[in-house]
Amino acid sequence: MFDTLKSRIYQGKQYIKDIENAPMREQFRGFPQLCANADTTCLEGVCPTGALNLNPLSIDMGKCTFCGACGRCSEAVKFTAGYKLASTCHEKLVVTPETTYEEYVKSAIETKGEIVKMFGHSLKLRQVSAAGCNGCEMELNACSNVNFDMGRFGIDFVASPRHADGIVITGPISENMAYALEDCYKSVPDPKIVILCGACAISGGVFQESTKLNREFLEKYPIDLYIPGCPVHPLTFINGVLGFIKGKNN
Amino acid sequence: MANWIKIKNNIKVDLGKIPIISKNNLREEVKNIGKRPIGFFGKDWGFGCVRLFIILADDSNSEFYLSSVVFSENDKSYESLTQDIPAFHIFEREFYEQFGIEPLNHPWLKPVRINQDKYPFFEMTGEEVHQVAVGPIHAGVIEPGHFRFMCNGESVYHLEIMLGYQHRGIEEMMIKNPSNQLAESINGDSVIAYNTAYSQTMEALKGIEISNKAQLIRKAALEMERIAIHIGDMGAIAGDIAYLMGASVFGATRTLVINTMLEICGSRFGRGLVTVGGVNYDIPDDVLNRALETLSKVAKDVDRMTNTMLKNSTVMSRLEKTGTVSTEKAAEIGLVGMAARASGVELDSRFDYPDKWMSELGFERKPFKGVGDVNSRFKLRYKEIKESISIVKKIFAKLKDYKDELIITEGVNNKLSSDSFVISVVEGWRGEIVHIAMTDINRKISKYKIKDPSFNNWYGLGLAVRNNGISDFPLCNKSFNLSYSGNDL
Numbered sequence: 001m002f003d004t005l006k007s008r009i010y011q012g013k014q015y016i017k018d019i020e021n022a023p024m025r026e027q028f029r030g031f032p033q034l035c036a037n038a039d040t041t042c043l044e045g046v047c048p049t050g051a052l053n054l055n056p057l058s059i060d061m062g063k064c065t066f067c068g069a070c071g072r073c074s075e076a077v078k079f080t081a082g083y084k085l086a087s088t089c090h091e092k093l094v095v096t097p098e099t100t101y102e103e104y105v106k107s108a109i110e111t112k113g114e115i116v117k118m119f120g121h122s123l124k125l126r127q128v129s130a131a132g133c134n135g136c137e138m139e140l141n142a143c144s145n146v147n148f149d150m151g152r153f154g155i156d157f158v159a160s161p162r163h164a165d166g167i168v169i170t171g172p173i174s175e176n177m178a179y180a181l182e183d184c185y186k187s188v189p190d191p192k193i194v195i196l197c198g199a200c201a202i203s204g205g206v207f208q209e210s211t212k213l214n215r216e217f218l219e220k221y222p223i224d225l226y227i228p229g230c231p232v233h234p235l236t237f238i239n240g241v242l243g244f245i246k247g248k249n250n
Numbered sequence: 251m252a253n254w255i256k257i258k259n260n261i262k263v264d265l266g267k268i269p270i271i272s273k274n275n276l277r278e279e280v281k282n283i284g285k286r287p288i289g290f291f292g293k294d295w296g297f298g299c300v301r302l303f304i305i306l307a308d309d310s311n312s313e314f315y316l317s318s319v320v321f322s323e324n325d326k327s328y329e330s331l332t333q334d335i336p337a338f339h340i341f342e343r344e345f346y347e348q349f350g351i352e353p354l355n356h357p358w359l360k361p362v363r364i365n366q367d368k369y370p371f372f373e374m375t376g377e378e379v380h381q382v383a384v385g386p387i388h389a390g391v392i393e394p395g396h397f398r399f400m401c402n403g404e405s406v407y408h409l410e411i412m413l414g415y416q417h418r419g420i421e422e423m424m425i426k427n428p429s430n431q432l433a434e435s436i437n438g439d440s441v442i443a444y445n446t447a448y449s450q451t452m453e454a455l456k457g458i459e460i461s462n463k464a465q466l467i468r469k470a471a472l473e474m475e476r477i478a479i480h481i482g483d484m485g486a487i488a489g490d491i492a493y494l495m496g497a498s499v500f501g502a503t504r505t506l507v508i509n510t511m512l513e514i515c516g517s518r519f520g521r522g523l524v525t526v527g528g529v530n531y532d533i534p535d536d537v538l539n540r541a542l543e544t545l546s547k548v549a550k551d552v553d554r555m556t557n558t559m560l561k562n563s564t565v566m567s568r569l570e571k572t573g574t575v576s577t578e579k580a581a582e583i584g585l586v587g588m589a590a591r592a593s594g595v596e597l598d599s600r601f602d603y604p605d606k607w608m609s610e611l612g613f614e615r616k617p618f619k620g621v622g623d624v625n626s627r628f629k630l631r632y633k634e635i636k637e638s639i640s641i642v643k644k645i646f647a648k649l650k651d652y653k654d655e656l657i658i659t660e661g662v663n664n665k666l667s668s669d670s671f672v673i674s675v676v677e678g679w680r681g682e683i684v685h686i687a688m689t690d691i692n693r694k695i696s697k698y699k700i701k702d703p704s705f706n707n708w709y710g711l712g713l714a715v716r717n718n719g720i721s722d723f724p725l726c727n728k729s730f731n732l733s734y735s736g737n738d739l
Contacts, residue, residue, distance in 0.1 A: 004495055134437065141390075175417075206431050212417055213418070
């Protein structure tokens with residue numbers, strides 16, 4: 001008993017107080033800043049997912065695995081530590097040399113008044129791993145740990161889709177998971193939201209060419225929020241969801 | 251011995267040197283060698299033929315026995331090996347599923363990765379027996395899989411595990427378009443281990459010897475992956491018995507380790523670090539010194555929390571004698587890695603197939619006296635965390651000797667050698683991760699085979715929960731923490 005109390009006191013407070021302005025280590029590969037004037041010849045065939053387009057220069061963060069291969073061989077791409085990457089609009093995920101991080105963060109998330117009213121103080125999510133590699137899953141679990149403590153904002157993962165306000169999809173959606181995913185979505189009561197989490201969910205990521213996927217779900221149902229990353233960093237996820245339900249641009 | 255050749259880890263052999271034995275002799279041959287299976291897979295051999303490759307691991311001599319059998323177009327069966335050596339059961343099921351060649355008298359020839367909805371589950375009848383079906387979507391934020399329990403009241407008679415929901419066709423993709431990024435995404439909790447195994451096969455086929463510095467950085471990263479996941483798992487075990495103090499403290503301690511990984515390579519799980527030819531990131535002195543300080547703190551915090559936790563009688567009553575797999579059972583069904591060690595079967599490919607650093611840096615195997623229950627798996631993690639921290643510290647000290655070496659060796663763009671075969675085994679935190687690559691005459695990959703330790707170990711979980719309360723299932727499951735994506739590929 002006393003040992004437990006001592007451990008508790010020794011641990012102190014672990015949570016990140018200001019989650020919206022939490023510092024990030026400079027080595028983190030987040031928002032890619034592009035430079036139009038740099039030499040791009042060495043970038044031919046470097047990108048494993050086709051996120052990088054050379055003519056004109058752009059990166060689709062929905063496809064990008066943030067592996068850093070392009071940044072290591074050319075000045076044209078520099079991965080900054082910017083971690084607020086979520087967007088409500090698929091097209092906005094495409095970054096060009098004109099896009100700065102500050103502008104991106106301001107305009108990436110556009111939310112509706114009814115979302116803020118309905119979910120602003122409480123959002124319960126059912127996560128579905130549809131062939132996710134366990135990278136995004138581990139990071140989503142980390143969102144609820146003592147460091148990030150997402151529950152304090154009213155955002156939680158719940159066990160039953162019946163208790164949920166929406167679903168979070170990770171993974172490229174394998175054929176074998178397509179039925180279960182749709183079933184889960186249908187079990188969530190209206191109104192509901194869909195969040196795509198990670199490069200695999202948004203675009204198929206490194207698995208785009210796989211013949212074992214079935215991504216029809218994404219054509220059938222509306223998607224509300226795209227959160228890029230490979231895997232998604234907890235700060236990216238929490239700030240993305242907060243921006244969406246609070247209706248403010250971080 | 252002409253029926254088998256002996257090969258070594260990470261060293262290629264000519265395809266032409268691999269013997270072919272008759273399928274009628276296969277059973278006797280495998281029984282005579284008497285080693286455990288580590289690879290058993292087919293490959294299309296043209297004109298409707300299928301060639302079956304069999305690799306047996308001789309762990310005490312750091313070698314593999316390799317041979318093959320050719321099945322002609324109309325040859326659709328052979329006598330099952332599982333009858334003599336149960337560890338083959340899952341390998342034979344996979345081979346049957348992929349090539350339709352039936353192992354006769356296999357005890358339970360059910361699907362591995364496909365047709366989940368068509369499979370009739372094993373059923374027990376009786377007034378008191380009832381079924382509980384769970385999944386594929388589980389209560390927590392984890393990967394999908396279906397579990398079917400046969401229960402008598404609260405206690406479990408039998409658990410059937412049906413996987414395959416994660417199947418992404420990775421082995422095909424590795425033939426068409428192999429890359430480090432794809433290798434990392436096979437199993438996102440063993441990024442370093444998978445990427446190292448892939449890189450080692452490619453380096454063997456390209457004839458590249460990577461620098462000492464790159465070898466050491468890879469090795470340190472592999473141990474850091476082990477430390478981080480083991481701490482996270484100890485937290486998850488604590489969480490599953492509602493000991494929230496442990497869950498939160500171990501959770502916070504794990505964060506320290508993965509954030510150190512982030513400082514080294516820009517990703518909390520080590521993505522982007524390992525590449526064919528070496529590593530992408532050097533460790534600067536300031537990062538290295540900070541990492542050493544962090545690891546010392548981590549060691550202290552883990553010590554403190556583990557000791558507090560294990561002194562608590564309510565904790566011990568949940569961990570002890572829960573989910574037991576005996577030493578005999580573990581050896582018989584062919585458990586590997588951590589799950590095997592916790593049951594008292596000493597298998598650790600770091601020591602069984604050692605690289606030069608194991609002796610140079612003086613790492614010694616310290617056997618663990620496990621009895622195969624959740625408590626053993628918990629304590630084994632604690633032991634391995636401490637060992638891995640000391641390994642990382644030694645490696646970091648040694649790194650200073652190789653300051654001026656390159657991190658990526660030249661020759662990355664070399665062509666693969668033609669008609670070759672290579673096996674690479676890496677001890678990830680779960681156990682042995684096996685990658686096997688074959689090339690054709692055009693110097694292209696013609697077959698890529700991956701075996702995750704979970705492939706062997708899922709059946710162990712099924713045995714562990716027998717005669718336990720069904721409410722202890724999450725605890726048993728977490729104590730194994732097996733991979734769905736690594737199994738389903």
